[in-house]
Structure formats: C-alpha cells, structure tokens
Amino acid sequence: MIRSQILVAIVLLSSALAQNPGYKYIRIGSSTDVTTKTTAGYALMGGGDDLDDAFKFLCEKSGGGDFLVLRAAGDDDYNDYINKLCKVNSVATLIIPDRDSAADPKVADIIRHAEAVFIAGGDQAHYINWWTATPVQDALNDHIAAGKPIGGTSAGLAVMGQYIYSAQGDAPDDDDLASSQTMANPYIPRVTVRRDFLKINLLQNTLTDTHFAKRDRMGRSLTFVARIMKDGWSPGPREIAVDEKSAVLVERNGKARVTGSGKGAYFISVRGGPKVCRENTPLSFRDITVYRAPMGSAFDLRDWRGKGGVSYSLSVVEGKIQSTQAGGQVY
Numbered sequence: 071m072i073r074s075q076i077l078v079a080i081v082l083l084s085s086a087l088a089q090n091p092g093y094k095y096i097r098i099g100s101s102t103d104v105t106t107k108t109t110a111g112y113a114l115m116g117g118g119d120d121l122d123d124a125f126k127f128l129c130e131k132s133g134g135g136d137f138l139v140l141r142a143a144g145d146d147d148y149n150d151y152i153n154k155l156c157k158v159n160s161v162a163t164l165i166i167p168d169r170d171s172a173a174d175p176k177v178a179d180i181i182r183h184a185e186a187v188f189i190a191g192g193d194q195a196h197y198i199n200w201w202t203a204t205p206v207q208d209a210l211n212d213h214i215a216a217g218k219p220i221g222g223t224s225a226g227l228a229v230m231g232q233y234i235y236s237a238q239g240d241a242p243d244d245d246d247l248a249s250s251q252t253m254a255n256p257y258i259p260r261v262t263v264r265r266d267f268l269k270i271n272l273l274q275n276t277l278t279d280t281h282f283a284k285r286d287r288m289g290r291s292l293t294f295v296a297r298i299m300k301d302g303w304s305p306g307p308r309e310i311a312v313d314e315k316s317a318v319l320v321e322r323n324g325k326a327r328v329t330g331s332g333k334g335a336y337f338i339s340v341r342g343g344p345k346v347c348r349e350n351t352p353l354s355f356r357d358i359t360v361y362r363a364p365m366g367s368a369f370d371l372r373d374w375r376g377k378g379g380v381s382y383s384l385s386v387v388e389g390k391i392q393s394t395q396a397g398g399q400v401y
Contacts, residue, residue: 093171095180096146098153099160103183106133106159110214110322112270113221114230116312116332117191117281122155123329124221124317128186129156131219135185139163140226142196148188158186169200178205187213191224195237198229198264211269217322220270224280229267231278233307235294236264249289253389256293256300257349263294265303272324272371275304279311283333283401287311292386296344296355308374309338316365324372333401334364339374344386352389359383362401 111131113124129137129152137158139148146163153161164180166172181187187210189197201207214220222230228237239260240247247260263277277298279291291311298307312318315332328334339359346354360382363369367378383394393400 092168093174093177094165095162096149097160097162098149099158101160103136104159104185106135106185108133108135108185108216108218110217111219112230112272112320113188113219114227114278114310114312114318114320114335115221115223115280116227116314116316116330116335117224118284118314118332120151120223121315121317121330124319125152125155125188127319128188128219128221129158132158132186134158136160136162136183137186137188138181138184139188139190140181141165141190142167142192142200144190144192148190166201166206167196169204172201172204172206175205178209181206181209182212184213185218187218187220189220189222189226189229191226193237194225194228194234195240197225198234198236198238198267202267207267214268214270220268227278227280227312229278230270231273231276231310232265232270233275233277233294233298233303234264234267235277235279235290236262238262238264246285247290249286249293250389252290252293253353253386253391255350256297256347256353261293261297263297263301272320273310275307277307277309279309280314282311282313282336284314288336288384288400289386289391291338292355292358292384292391293353295338295340295358296347296353296386299340299343300347305343306340309336311336311338318363318369320371324370326369326371328363328365328367328369330365332365334362334367334379335369336401337361337363337369337374337376353386354388355386357383358385
C-alpha cells in the first residue's frame with residue numbers, strides 16, 4: 071500500500087514538472103494582444119542607469135502595442151518601469167534560462183506577438199549559448215524583418231551587431247576582460263568573437279560594445295576588430311561602442327542621435343588591417359578612425375558621418391594605444 075502511494079506521488083510530481091515550463095512569462099496591462107502599426111528603430115544602450123528616452127523611443131515605434139523584455143535570468147522589474155513610462159497595451163518579461171526553454175514553441179509565439187522587444191543586460195554568453203539556432207533566434211529575426219523596433223542594453227546591446235564579443239571564454243568568477251590582456255595577446259582563449267545572431271541591416275559589418283569609456287574597453291574592442299580582419303571575416307569592419315548612461319537611437323533610415331548623461335558613443339572605422347595580430351605577440355594596428363559623439367550629437371550610419379562630435383585617430387603599437395587627441399587621450 072505504501073509503495074503504491076509512493077508510486078502515485080512520483081507520477082503526480084513528474085506530471086507537474088512536465089507541465090511547468092522552464093521559462094517564465096510575467097505580464098501586466100491588457101491580457102489580450104493587439105496588432106499595431108510599428109516602425110523600425112534600434113535603441114543601442116550602453117548599460118548602467120536605464121534611460122527614459124530610449125524606452126520611450128521603443129514605445130513610440132511600437133505604436134502602443136505589446137512591449138516585451140527578454141532575459142536569460144533575473145526578474146520582471148522592468149515591467150512597472152516601462153508601464154509607468156509609456157502608453158502601451160501591455161508590458162511583459164520573458165525569462166528564457168536554457169536551450170530547452172528556447173526550443174518551446176510557446177516562447178517563440180510570445181516573441182512574435184510583441185510589437186517592441188528589449189534585450190536586457192546580464193551575460194551575453196547565455197544569449198549565444200542558449201538562444202542561437204533555436205526558435206528564439208528565428209523569432210527575433212522575424213521581428214526585425216517585420217519592421218518592428220528592438221533595443222538592448224549591456225549584454226543585450228552586445229548581441230545586436232553582426233559581430234559579437236560573446237564572453238563564452240569567461241569563467242563565472244573571472245574579472246572583466248581587460249584591454250591590456252587582449253592587446254598583449256589577441257589570441258588568448260577569452261577573446262571569443264561570434265557573428266550573425268541578429269540580422270539588423272544597419273548593423274551588418276558592425277561590432278557593438280558597451281560600458282565603453284567607463285570600463286576602458288577601447289583596447290579590447292580594437293583587438294576584436296583586428297581579429298575580425300585577421301580571421302578573414304571582413305576587410306573593413308566598423309564598431310559602435312556606447313558608454314554607460316548613454317544610448318544611440320537609430321531610425322530606420324540610419325540617422326541616429328545620442329542621448330544620456332554618459333560620455334556618449336564612439337563610431338570606429340579602419341583603413342587597413344592590423345600590422346601584427348598573432349598569438350603570444352602584442353597587437354600592432356594603425357590608421358583607426360574614431361568619431362566621438364557626445365549627448366545631443368547625431369550620426370548617419372549609412373554615410374558613416376557625424377555632426378556635433380569630434381574625430382581623431384588611434385594606433386596600437388606593440389600593445390599600447392597612441393592617440394592624436396591632446397594629451398594622448400584615448401576617449
């Protein structure tokens with residue numbers, strides 16, 4: 071008798087676990103989806119404090135539809151913030167913590183019904199490891215192809231460009247990958263660059279980086295660019311690097327404006343490949359053009375020209391950055 075009761079309990083528990091998905095979906099506002107007229111737009115947020123302007127931008131582009139926050143971990147703290155800031159039909163957070171969850175067709179269906187998507191910060195290795203080659207990746211690219219707005223902050227921005235520093239070589243307790251480490255040896259295992267997670271036309275051939283000046287990431291970003299060239303992915307990649315408390319808000323025609331109280335954004339291009347980029351040897355890389363765009367400035371991604379900012383040049387010589395700015399300032 072006791073054995074039978076135990077077997078019944080095991081069956082009931084297994085059934086309950088089978089019915090309980092690994093993902094979490096928390097929604098406020100209307101429980102009924104709407105379909106609105108959307109406009110493409112891209113909110114590139116550098117991390118740190120969230121910027122009202124960036125979320126309002128996404129909300130407006132959504133046409134007041136259903137706003138979806140994507141995460142691999144965390145909670146639904148964005149829901150109340152966005153709901154108070156914007157007039158939208160609903161705000162929801164979808165937490166997708168593993169590949170099994172990402173394979174659930176209900177998850178992709180939730181993404182496809184959203185008019186605006188925002189990818190939160192966290193660890194971009196989780197997004198690449200758990201969402202690549204799953205219905206989540208397909209649904210996100212369908213969202214973009216449909217002309218719907220999308221944005222990301224920190225790790226969320228890191229995966230928006232065609233080229234991505236994936237952080238897949240980082241251990242959970244590793245310190246932030248430092249510029250000095252990467253320029254000393256561009257082929258250390260932690261230099262993990264991936265491509266083609268999202269297909270945003272305006273961000274093709276582009277690396278996106280975050281927390282830029284605040285965490286002194288110029289050197290490591292230039293290393294990533296050098297690797298992209300050396301490994302044969304592109305003869306002339308570009309980069310959009312956004313500082314903390316800053317955002318680049320991009321219209322569908324490629325015209326962008328910089329907002330926020332941080333140091334703004336850095337639009338980086340190159341005129342030739344690295345002179346030296348090999349294992350166990352310091353990086354040498356010349357003729358790098360940087361356009362520093364502070365708050366209130368503008369930049370055209372199609373023409374790759376800015377207004378209201380400052381242009382200067384950088385070189386990396388034997389693992390050290392040299393700048394044409396006064397005092398050799400890198401940023």
